[in-house]
Amino acid sequence: MTRNEIRTRLRHFEALCREQGLPLTVQRRDILQTVLERNDHPTADQLYESLQDRIPGLSRTTVYRVLSMLVEMAVIRRLHHPGTTARFDGKIHRHHHLICRRCDKVIDVHDTTLDEVPQPDVRTEGFEIDDFSVHFTGICAECRNKA
């Protein structure tokens, strides 16, 4: 994400906090900023580790709690893939992912043809689809080179 994009997103978050009467703490702002700065879809623990020095006294619990709050506010996304820990994504527009089965790396894929995947008819399930993204599993370049 570019510096400008990050600035815009942070400003949007500030406005959202004001609107919802939530105090904009340094911790919340810094955690969001770190997610936006990273393109590697970090886990909560990875975020905690990279923020430890920046925010003195930060606890793991706080990181988890703030991340959940940010997901709830739809300013970031949580990615779930079977068998892996939850990862966080600062990109909230529709995009897709490549997931390495060996190292769990998650790479963004932007492809408008994937944005038009036909939706299955799930009326009999009583299910209402509100979002989707496609993920492809495989082996990343780095892991393939190691093999």
Ligand SMILES: [Zn+2]
């Ligand atoms: Zn890999």
Ligand SMILES: [Zn+2]
């Ligand atoms: Zn992504």
